Amino acid sequence: MELKFPIILVATSGAALTGENKRFDFKRRAWRCGITLVLVGVGIGAAFGVVGARAADSAHQTETNFISPIITEEVLPDEPGEFTLRLGTDYGHRNGSANALPYAEACFGLIERFGATVNVPMAYHDEGAEASYGLGDISAILKYLAVRHSPSIPAVVLGLETQFPTGNQHLGLGTGAYELTPYVALLKDFGPLLVQGNVGWSKQVTGNREDAWVYNWAASVPVYRRKLYLLTEINGDWGRPNHAAISPGIKYLFSEKFSVGVAAPIGLNRNSEAWGTVTQFQIEF
Secondary structure (H helix, E strand, O other): OOOOOHHHHHOOOOEEEEHHHHHHHHHHHHHHHHHHHHHHHHHHHHHHHHHHHHHHHOOOOOOOOOOOOOOOOOOOOOOEOOEEEEEEEEEEEEOOEEEEEEEEEEEEEEEOOEEEEEEEEEEEEEEOOEEEEEEOOOEEEEEEEEEOOOOOOOEEEEEEEEEOOOOOHHHOOOOOOOEEEEEEEEEEEEOOEEEEEEEEEEEEOOOOOOEEEEEEEEEEEEEEOOOEEEEEEEEEEEOOOOEEEEEEEEEEEOOOOEEEEEEOOEEOOOOOOOEEEEEEEEEEO
């Protein structure tokens, strides 16, 4: 997951700010970065959308189109030679404090049945009169397609996520620990309804050595010509402390190569952010 994106250039190190003016300055920078990311995603995606739409109109599709979630990790690995780029923003609001942070994610096939995902987030920490921002903890996922999907059998994927302590722990931008999360993921369609998700066990192998069970599930259904989809996702953990959020969302496929999605996480307990918004621009190469 050591791919580099332009987004990383604004977050190669953490920085501490003090005072209300500094906090406002960070939020302004975050919004500018997020807006720039959105514009870049729209521009690149529009180009791929036009080309992809023309290609789709001239070809008959025989493969089942499995829509990828917005927050939950996509179950199936990419095929060898495939590359998917996701750009977006993650906005959260809790106890009167709000922030909008950009992220970049790359998915690619390695060999038959094996794929990988790299996620590079920004991080923000606000405590009293001091606010910090910078690169968060980068994570990498390896996936193995153990059982292929069929009309009667769900796809079964075995995955391993590794989180690296790239965020500055002293500024509250990262955990300061290497973390491993082995998981099992399933994907199954029930007519137009597609359900996919995973359950895993997360363990810090350094630092505080905390552990927790994690779960991420998503359901999607097409509502207009298999281009417009409604989604519902639920994400959370049991442990350190418990977090849980449900996220209604919507996703539109402009073509086979470009899609845009928006989800609105709603916290289900006091340990989770009250509400938020996650945007996603997905481009396939």
